[in-house]
Amino acid sequence: MGEIEYAAAIAQARERLAALGVTAKTGDLASAAAVGITELVWRNGPIEDAHAGARGRRNKLHDGVMFARNTWVYHQALEALNSTDQYALLRFEKRILDREFVWPGTSGTLTQFGYGALGEIKKHAKKRIDYLMYLQEEFSQEEFFLLAALHGFGAWDHFGMPAWEPRVRAAMDRLRGQDPGFVERLRIDYEIDFSVILKRAPAVVHDNLPEVERALLNAPYELGAETLNWFAWNPVLDRHP
Structure with a gap:
């Protein structure tokens, strides 16, 4: 070049x-x-x-x-x-x-x-x-x-870029049950039951969501590969589910 x-x-x-x-x-x-x-x-x-x-x-x-x-x-x-x-x-x-x-x-x-x-x-x-x-x-x-x-x-929206934080904040709203539109879109457009996904979530997602949020924003690897695999295989972190 x-x-x-x-x-x-x-x-x-x-x-x-x-x-x-x-x-x-x-x-x-x-x-x-x-x-x-x-x-x-x-x-x-x-x-x-x-x-x-x-x-x-x-x-x-x-x-x-x-x-x-x-x-x-x-x-x-x-x-x-x-x-x-x-x-x-x-x-x-x-x-x-x-x-x-x-x-x-x-x-x-x-x-x-x-x-x-x-x-x-x-x-x-x-x-x-x-x-x-x-x-x-x-x-x-x-x-x-x-x-x-x-x-x-x-x-551009991966960890380390400005768009990552909004993705994480949106995911936390979904996990806290504060985004009913997301749940409805999954059900109607993709025939996905979000409650089933949640049942399979790692214990830390159920027990310590603030820690999940902190780690995703700062050092996702601290959550461990198995927890991150759950995030990788469901739409909760997706921009457009």
């Missing part, structure tokens, strides 16, 4: 993020960049291919595990972006490629969950970290963040 293309990409990112209320001045540009880095380095790669196929089923790499892992990786990316250490991205790389570290929210490791694709996962991550380090060296901090954030535009 030449200088002209980079300039156009930076302008595009700045415009699109500003429309979401994300700018350097509002202080959440680093968060958007962390989402982009999570997508680029981790989520959209061999680990997702493994998750989506038979290997994912064999390795028990289900949606809840991915939910937990992706939100944890985001926090590591954000820490690297906020660091003044010039080698922070390399520390980030080492951390996410650690094969023996137990993934927060799970009882497994990269060795277990990525079995059969470990070499591909490492190659993918290292190549993209090299690219990010090039951008970090060539551009100002704001421009680097904008270029990194470009890779997260498909995740």
Whole structure:
């Protein structure tokens, strides 16, 4: 990508993020960049291919595990972006490629969950970290963040982006029984009985909804992969059920 293309990409990112209320001045540009880095380095790669196929089923790499892992990786990316250490991205790389570290929210490791694709996962991550380090060296901090954030535009309402909080608040209203329209839409349009979904909810959803809300807003992996799997497999967090 030449200088002209980079300039156009930076302008595009700045415009699109500003429309979401994300700018350097509002202080959440680093968060958007962390989402982009999570997508680029981790989520959209061999680990997702493994998750989506038979290997994912064999390795028990289900949606809840991915939910937990992706939100944890985001926090590591954000820490690297906020660091003044010039080698922070390399520390980030080492951390996410650690094969023996137990993934927060799970009882497994990269060795277990990525079995059969470990070499591909490492190659993918290292190549993209090299690219990010090039951008970090060539551009100002704001421009680097904008270029990194470009890779997260498909995740504009994921954890770490401004639209995530409204999704969580809406889900809490639904779980508290304060959104009868949602229940009716599920029943009429999709023939889904929301009360059945609720009966299958993890204990924490019934016993400590404030804790569920806090974790979803700040660190979803703290809820554990099994609870997150329940959220992944029902429409309560959906924008348009």
